[in-house]
Amino acid sequence: MNVHRDFEIISRAWQRFVDNGELFGGISPLILRSWIRSKNNQVSRCQSVENLYYLNNDKLEDLQRAYKDLREAAGITVTRLKESLYNHDLAVLLSDPEGNILDVFHTRDGSDALKGFRPGLTLAENLAGTNCIGLSALDKDQVSVWGAEHYNSLWHRLFGEAAPIITKEGDLKGIIALIGNIADKQTSFNNIVYLSALSIEDQLEIWEYKKMTDLEKSVFGVTKKVAFSDLRGEDRKWKDIIKLAKRASEGEGNLYITGAKGTGKESLARAIHFQNSNSPFITYDCEKHNNDNLLLIKALEMSQKGALYLKNVNYLTKKEQSTLLKASKQKTFVDVYGKTKERKFRFFASSIVNMEKMVNERLFDQDLYYRLSGHHILIPPLQERIGDLECLVNYRLETLIGTKKSTMLEVTDEAWTKLKNHSWPGNVTELFWTLDQALEKIEGNTVIDGKHILVGGSEK
Known part of the structure; x- marks a missing residue:
């Protein structure tokens, strides 16, 4: 790849388009369509870092809280990315589905060209013009944007590789991207970003399962x-x-x-x-x-x-x-x-x-x-199906101490009389609670007597 020659060709095509609306045949249809949308949306072609769109702190904090699961799921993958790419001056960006940057990680201290990429930056195409994250958000697909393919001339010396993070339901959860100087672009970056997105998707599924399990236990019950x-x-x-x-x-x-x-x-x-x-x-x-x-x-x-x-x-x-x-x-x-x-x-x-x-x-x-x-x-209430009482008592005792041990238990006539004469306003739940209490009272013995049956709130 002749970087200098390709850069000049794309730069001339970009200049003709922004000046005269002229479409150049050597540019990919994906980029051309994005340029047209950017121009129609009146996106500035030469924004400075100071004029980029950033969310205010409150909005950013709200978004970061809302996408806590995505950020935590991406943590392991981003750490590995930084370790494997430490020889390159790159920025790893994580965004929400709208292209709002949630987190930025630099493999080094970060060059001046990468300083503008920080949490809160909005890279939605209608605000920032053609860029890898904005395009990936629109197409839900992996996107590469190189040099002057960016609509904003501020990023003409940069490349961007972005891949969507898709949930198991098929929804766009976010975007992972690599940004760096075009001179540092490696062909392997495309595959690295793709695999990183897959890794985050796997971590999201694990995170979602854990969250669901915890929520079931704490709120909805096991x-x-x-x-x-x-x-x-x-x-x-x-x-x-x-x-x-x-x-x-x-x-x-x-x-x-x-x-x-x-x-x-x-x-x-x-x-x-x-x-x-x-x-x-x-x-x-x-x-x-x-x-x-x-x-x-x-x-x-x-x-x-x-x-x-x-x-x-x-x-x-x-x-x-x-x-x-x-x-x-x-x-x-x-x-x-x-x-x-x-x-x-x-x-x-x-x-x-x-x-x-x-x-x-x-x-x-x-x-x-x-x-x-x-x-x-x-x-119907238990009182209307009192004939099921013995069946329910035996089942509960089997459940609590096992079938073998329950056959060794003796429920006396006095205990059965108290059980059958009670009206059971609390129905099966009250019956099971009464049997639970009776088992605690016999303390390892094998006889449940009338004195062990607590009904109506007191022992009789």
């Missing part, structure tokens, strides 16, 4: 799988419910589950979901996270290709209802970065109150209610 075989019961009403649930597991429609507190609404929803799927099941407690629309949006993101369970749906605020109505009706939602995404998950919802009454009183959006309640399952 994704616990439940099978229909875990939902014990011989009562006719319960068997009818399981039939309905299995039928619902074969479809993709939304499901609304009602019943008193502690009847097992979430467990039934999980069994329906995991019957034919291993995809995420995200629980969003509308009462616990009431009026936190941002967290709800994050729950929507995490539920992609899986299911979102809206627990205590009656506590949704008007704003949250609006967010969910759009996701249900238009099958799209706006993520935390302001991007519209297609919804690819199923809704499960539950409540312990009369939602139709809330709809009539205009406390809950009618359209959203009917969309969430495509299929409706009502779980």
Whole structure:
């Protein structure tokens, strides 16, 4: 490559274009189209460093916080880049999808020509003209811009290699770029930038998985799988419910589950979901996270290709209802970065109150209610299926201490009498808690007696 000759050819072509709008055949169509857009946008062809577009500090800090995951994912890759390129005077740039520079790393102290590249610099094509990051943001592809191919003459002695960072969903997350003097350009830089983008994409996936796991544990709860075989019961009403649930597991429609507190609404929803799927099941407690629309949006993101369970749906605020109505009706939602995404998950919802009454009183959006309640399952209280008590007791004891040890336990007649005579206002949840307490009280013995059964808030 004759650097001097090519530089002169491109420089003359650039000069003719900016002066007269003349298009020169030796310039790539990608660059020519960018020059035309830059001219139409009235981008200055000879901006100084002082006249470049920089975000103010507050806006930059907001962006850096918003793209914390991208910056952390890029950290390992950038460190390796700096180590492998220490013989060259280069700047490694990381930008958001709009071309705003989030971080800049210099392999050396940085020459004067690279001083203008600092966090906050905006390299969007409509503001900065033809450059590798601006073009990569537009085309979502790897781009090389060399010398006078830059629309701004300030960068005519520089080259730029940029590659997009794409998420597993196919969205543009950011851009990684190498900037340096044209005399230092190496053919290998093109491949280095490409591999760096792939490396960051891999790190992003790891970071996203870790973040999802942490968020599930701290906010949405661990994704616990439940099978229909875990939902014990011989009562006719319960068997009818399981039939309905299995039928619902074969479809993709939304499901609304009602019943008193502690009847097992979430467990039934999980069994329906995991019957034919291993995809995420995200629980969003509308009462616990009431009026936190941002967290709800994050729950929507995490539920992609899986299911979102809206627990205590009656506590949704008007704003949250609006967010969910759009996701249900238009099958799209706006993520935390302001991007519209297609919804690819199923809704499960539950409540312990009369939602139709809330709809009539205009406390809950009618359209959203009917969309969430495509299929409706009502779980009766434990008092109405008391015949399942023995089955549930045995299952809980097996779960707590194992099948073999549970067969060695003796539940006395007095204990059974107390269990059967109690009304169980807290339903299955209260029953399981009572058995947990009883096991603690026997302290390793093999007999559960009446005195070990704590019901109604006191020992009797």
